[in-house]
Amino acid sequence: EDQVTQSPEALRLQEGESSSLNCSYTVSGLRGLFWYRQDPGKGPEFLFTLYSAGEEKEKERLKATLTKKESFLHITAPKPEDSATYLCAVQARRMNRDDKIIFGKGTRLHILP
Amino acid sequence: IAGITQAPTSQILAAGRRMTLRCTQDMRHNAMYWYRQDLGLGLRLIHYSNTAGTTGKGEVPDGYSVSRANTDDFPLTLASAVPSQTSVYFCASSAFPRGMDNSPLHFGNGTRLTVT
Numbered sequence: 239e240d241q242v243t244q245s246p247e248a249l250r251l252q253e254g255e256s257s258s259l260n261c262s263y264t265v266s267g268l269r270g271l272f273w274y275r276q277d278p279g280k281g282p283e284f285l286f287t288l289y290s291a292g293e294e295k296e297k298e299r300l301k302a303t304l305t306k307k308e309s310f311l312h313i314t315a316p317k318p319e320d321s322a323t324y325l326c327a328v329q330a331r332r333m334n335r336d337d338k339i340i341f342g343k344g345t346r347l348h349i350l351p
Numbered sequence: 352i353a354g355i356t357q358a359p360t361s362q363i364l365a366a367g368r369r370m371t372l373r374c375t376q377d378m379r380h381n382a383m384y385w386y387r388q389d390l391g392l393g394l395r396l397i398h399y400s401n402t403a404g405t406t407g408k409g410e411v412p413d414g415y416s417v418s419r420a421n422t423d424d425f426p427l428t429l430a431s432a433v434p435s436q437t438s439v440y441f442c443a444s445s446a447f448p449r450g451m452d453n454s455p456l457h458f459g460n461g462t463r464l465t466v467t
Contacts, residue, residue, distance in 0.1 A: 270453030281355075281441050281458030282394075289453070325394070329453050336407070337449035339456070341394040 240265045240330050244342035251316055252350050259311040259324055259345045267331030271309050273302050274325040276344070282325055316349045323347070353378050355459035357442050363465045364432050372427040372462050374442030382448040383425040384409075384456065385417060387438040394441070400425055401448035432466045439463050 241264045251257055263271065270289055274282035286295040288304040295302045299320060301312045311324055326342040358373045376383065385397040396409030400419040414436060416428045429436055440462045446454040 272453075272455055274456075274458075279460070281443075281460045282456070284455040284457065287453060287455055327394075327456075329449060336401075337453075339396070339449060343391065343393040 240328070240338060240340050242326055242328050242340045242342040244324075244326050244345050246345060247343070248346040248348070250348045250350060251313075253317055254315050256312070256314045256316070258313070259347070261309040261311070261326030261342055262307060263309070263326075263328045263340075264307075265328050265330040265340065269329040269331050269337055271304055272327040272329070273300075273309070273311055274327065276323045276325055285324075313347070316347075318349045318351050321347055321349045355442055355444060355457060357440075357459035357462050359462060360460070361463040361465075363467060364429075366433055366466055367431050370429045370432055370464070372429075372440055372442075372464070374425045374427070374459060375423050376425075376442075376444045376457075377423065378444060378446075378457065379422060380444035380446050380457070381422070382445045383419065384443040384445075385415070385425070385427045386441045386443060387411065388441060388461070389438050397427065397440075432464075434466045437464060437466045 243262045245260045273285040276282045286302040291306045293304050299314050303310045323344040323346045325344045328340050330338045355376045381402050384399045386394045388394050395411050398417040400406045403422045442459045443456040
C-alpha cells in the first residue's frame, strides 16, 4: 500500500538551531517527491521536486535530499519566518498514467526568536 | 498576480443545503483538482480534471460533484451538505495531468466550510 509518513509531527526550535524533517515513503514506482510549505490560513506553497535517489535541491535556508526510502528537509540556522507546516507528497506511477499523489500529514515547525 | 482564486473564503451552511465552491485559475494549466484538508488526515483528493471537458473521481468523491466547462474554472458542488463535509477545501492546478509529468501543484488559499 502506498504510504507517506512525516516525522516529527511538530518541532520547536530556537532561532539559529538547525534540524531536519523526515518524510518516509513506500510507493510502487516513484515519479517525484514534492515538498510544500503551508502557512496558517493559506494553501500549500511549492518548494521542491526531487526525482531520484541522491538528488538534492536548495533554497535559502532549506535543503531537500532524497534516498530510495525517505527524504529529508534540512533547515539551517532557521529564522522565525520559517515557522510553518511542511508537507511532503509523493507521486506514484500508475499503469493507466493517472498517477496518484499521496500527501503526508505534515510537520508543524515553530521557530522561537 | 497569477494563481488560483477560491470563493468564498469561508461559509457556514445548514445541513441539507446545496453549495458551490468556486475556483478560477489564470495560469492556463491543463489539470485542476479539489482537495479537502482535515486535522489528522491531511490532504485528500475529491475530484480532478485532466483537461477541460473531462473529470475524474479521487479518494473521497461521495457527496461532491464537479464540472470543467473551460480551462479556467472548476467549481465543486455539494448537492446536500452533511456535517462530515465540514472541512477546508483547496483547489489546485498543475501544468499537465499526473502521469504526463511531475509538474507541481499550485494551490488556492482555501474555503473553510462549516456544515451545521
